[in-house]
Amino acid sequence: MSGVDAMNTIDQEELRDAARRLLTDKVDRRAPWGEGEADGRALVRDMVELGWHLLTAPEELGGLGQSFTALAPIYEEMGRALAPATLADTMAALDVISLDDSVAGAALRDRLIEGSAHIVVAECGSLGPRIDTTFPLLEGGLAATHLLLLPTAAEESCGIVDLGREGVTATPVETWDRSRSFAELALHDAPCERLQVTGGVAIPLVRAHKDLAMAWDSLGAARRSLDETVTYMGTRQQFGRPIGSFQALKHRAADHKVTLELARALAVHASQAYALRDGAWSDLAAQARLLATDAFHAITEDSVQMHGGIGFTWEFDCHLFLKRALMSDILNGAPELVRDRISSSVIARALRRE
Amino acid sequence: MREDRKVTDLRVELRAWLAENVPKDWRTQQAGDNIEGFLASQREWLSRLVKGGYATPHWAPEWPGGGRSLAEQVAIFEEIARADAPRMSLFFVSLYHAAMTLMECGTPEQRARHLPAILKGEIWCQGFSEPNAGSDLASLRTRAERKGDRYIVSGQKIWSTLGQFADQCLLLVRTDNSGPKQVGITFLLMDMKSKGVQARPIKQITGDEEFAEIFLDEVEIPVENRVGEENEGWKVAQVTLSSERGLTLVELTERLALSLWRLVEAATANGHEIDRLDVEVRRRVVDIASRIEALRAMIATLMANRMAGREAVGDASIIKLAYARLSRDFTALGLRLRGMAAQRDTRYVLGAGYETGNWMFDFMNSYQYNIAGGSNEIQRNIVSERVLMMPREKLA
Numbered sequence A: 001m002s003g004v005d006a007m008n009t010i011d012q013e014e015l016r017d018a019a020r021r022l023l024t025d026k027v028d029r030r031a032p033w034g035e036g037e038a039d040g041r042a043l044v045r046d047m048v049e050l051g052w053h054l055l056t057a058p059e060e061l062g063g064l065g066q067s068f069t070a071l072a073p074i075y076e077e078m079g080r081a082l083a084p085a086t087l088a089d090t091m092a093a094l095d096v097i098s099l100d101d102s103v104a105g106a107a108l109r110d111r112l113i114e115g116s117a118h119i120v121v122a123e124c125g126s127l128g129p130r131i132d133t134t135f136p137l138l139e140g141g142l143a144a145t146h147l148l149l150l151p152t153a154a155e156e157s158c159g160i161v162d163l164g165r166e167g168v169t170a171t172p173v174e175t176w177d178r179s180r181s182f183a184e185l186a187l188h189d190a191p192c193e194r195l196q197v198t199g200g201v202a203i204p205l206v207r208a209h210k211d212l213a214m215a216w217d218s219l220g221a222a223r224r225s226l227d228e229t230v231t232y233m234g235t236r237q238q239f240g241r242p243i244g245s246f247q248a249l250k251h252r253a254a255d256h257k258v259t260l261e262l263a264r265a266l267a268v269h270a271s272q273a274y275a276l277r278d279g280a281w282s283d284l285a286a287q288a289r290l291l292a293t294d295a296f297h298a299i300t301e302d303s304v305q306m307h308g309g310i311g312f313t314w315e316f317d318c319h320l321f322l323k324r325a326l327m328s329d330i331l332n333g334a335p336e337l338v339r340d341r342i343s344s345s346v347i348a349r350a351l352r353r354e
Numbered sequence B: 001m002r003e004d005r006k007v008t009d010l011r012v013e014l015r016a017w018l019a020e021n022v023p024k025d026w027r028t029q030q031a032g033d034n035i036e037g038f039l040a041s042q043r044e045w046l047s048r049l050v051k052g053g054y055a056t057p058h059w060a061p062e063w064p065g066g067g068r069s070l071a072e073q074v075a076i077f078e079e080i081a082r083a084d085a086p087r088m089s090l091f092f093v094s095l096y097h098a099a100m101t102l103m104e105c106g107t108p109e110q111r112a113r114h115l116p117a118i119l120k121g122e123i124w125c126q127g128f129s130e131p132n133a134g135s136d137l138a139s140l141r142t143r144a145e146r147k148g149d150r151y152i153v154s155g156q157k158i159w160s161t162l163g164q165f166a167d168q169c170l171l172l173v174r175t176d177n178s179g180p181k182q183v184g185i186t187f188l189l190m191d192m193k194s195k196g197v198q199a200r201p202i203k204q205i206t207g208d209e210e211f212a213e214i215f216l217d218e219v220e221i222p223v224e225n226r227v228g229e230e231n232e233g234w235k236v237a238q239v240t241l242s243s244e245r246g247l248t249l250v251e252l253t254e255r256l257a258l259s260l261w262r263l264v265e266a267a268t269a270n271g272h273e274i275d276r277l278d279v280e281v282r283r284r285v286v287d288i289a290s291r292i293e294a295l296r297a298m299i300a301t302l303m304a305n306r307m308a309g310r311e312a313v314g315d316a317s318i319i320k321l322a323y324a325r326l327s328r329d330f331t332a333l334g335l336r337l338r339g340m341a342a343q344r345d346t347r348y349v350l351g352a353g354y355e356t357g358n359w360m361f362d363f364m365n366s367y368q369y370n371i372a373g374g375s376n377e378i379q380r381n382i383v384s385e386r387v388l389m390m391p392r393e394k395l396a
């Protein structure tokens, strides 16, 4: 089942094909599990070269003026490829600075559109003109040129730190999930420029954008994991027949498929809602993220079991997916916290019988 | 997705009609009502819908109320659900299964005889399942012998919804044993008042007597009541089984979504304040709410694909499984939240579907969607073999 996308001029399936071609070409998902490590800087350059960062930038600024739904197939393909880079922070930041009229915002927007800025986003407490703090684990922290800081105090305006300037050290951090690249970002008296847009405006946008990006990433990876598992079960023979003919395994695979399609349906719907900032877009994005990471987690967890001994090996790829899933589960807040974040408004909507 | 003007207009008109016509107090009135009361209110509701022109949107255009697009049919089901109108349980098989079978496969005489009668409230049941033919329906054994211009039918049908109230029955019988089991099945229309027919209600786990077993002892059925050719009834049965085209799920999903508040009500019934609710309870409500929202999106996509003629194999099975599991988890949570009060609350509303608000009844009833119309296990076979293309198992 695929979604209908009437909002954009660029065909979603063309975008998907282009993304798949690039990622097939450039991402060797085994690389970080041998001698190398996930770095992602090269892939970020490739993505910029293809102009993905322009997709949702306003046309009058040289962008392509598409809505969020143009990014969905790209995020999904990145998950499918286990891409070591992230695009979501940059694109979420663009959603925020598109609303901003400050000098710093305009400058960053220009650089972003020109392709020379790559952004990581972090929520923080109060901001001063100089920042002294450490972010212990930021995805994409090595590739980033700027840090967008979102104060949780609703009235306070957001800040930008140029990571190329003094007082900034980014150190790679090794995690069990090697399919992504993480860094510790230490700021010592690093200068921070202020935007006009407030944390109260920016945080819901960034959270929703990143929730949806995570949903699509998880859906792409989960589907790949399920497909590969199903293929394996069709070839592995035991008791004189393919193990995929055993109903105990088939029915689990079918249940995973249902869970995946259910999550996908919500991701399509929530992406359209976010693109239009329509209805309960912010809850829906979080809900789509929950269903997708839950499905991803369940599928990859079972995938190891359905492979038997070979699934338990470093050599075989089951664990690549499982480890990405375990990280996706908690990367932007544990699922329990996401549930807690939205429960009041979900319950209020239920009582309004929407 | 933006909606067709025609559909939007229909919604406006229908909302006004529903505001006038939905019996205001049907839930209170039917709570604890006896079966006669239920039958009477269903008849009254059908006649209003027929008069309003909303009972038969799926019928061919030459019939009253017919000729509506699938998009309009979906809108009608959604609006009826949103208005919290009664379901049309008593007449669903008549309006959908019987009428569509006759429209697609029946003779002009059969249509002329039954379709006007259905509009006036003729009740039909579906006599497919047998004690030894459930999931493996094609192994059915009720025998029909041709004698001149009649079939003589003997055997037993079971689980026939509302069979004890039915005037007519869509009957599958075996007319030939020599070939593969799907060949040799014949589709007949049977008058339930025929000599030799005995329908005996079966009490369900809910306490309701909603389905029946039907005993057939040398029942004579005129050959003119056959639908399709002799021994080719299996094809006709597929038409019957797909006649509602997903509309039931449209309605049920919408009703489920609009009864989410009942979960919150169940959680707060013991005097808990909403914002003091146990955090685990709140999380589980969020999970159910998310799955409902996803199911709504999924059914909307399925119907859109259906309208565009690009439905994929197995889509319907995926949705049915998603709905079936959700209906069980939803009601299980409500039951858990309501606690001992649910154990003591033994009154329920006939004909309200599973979202009666009586959690034990609703939970018990949710098995229906997990068993009937192709059980979850059968749907999983379809999804694994026909969607995921896993190796098929050879079945007898």
Ligand SMILES: Cc1cc2nc3c(=O)[nH]c(=O)nc-3n(C[C@H](O)[C@H](O)[C@H](O)COP(=O)(O)OP(=O)(O)OC[C@H]3O[C@@H](n4cnc5c(N)ncnc54)[C@H](O)[C@@H]3O)c2cc1C
Pocket (backbone or CB within 6 Å): B125, B126, B127, B128, B129, B131, B133, B134, B135, B136, B158, B159, B160, B161, B162, B211, B367, B368, B371, B372, B373, B374, B375, B376, B377, B378, B381
């Ligand atoms: C509320 C209700 C209303 C109904 N209304 C009607 C009606 O109006 N008319 C009518 O004709 N019928 C009706 N039915 C019957 C319904 O279609 C059957 O119950 C259904 O097809 C299952 O058949 P069965 O009950 O014989 O169970 P069985 O087929 O005996 O199944 C028992 C268990 O075995 C599993 N199973 C069976 N085959 C397989 C397989 N190949 N692989 C894995 N597992 C398998 C099933 O999933 C189930 O869990 C109704 C049933 C219910 C519950």
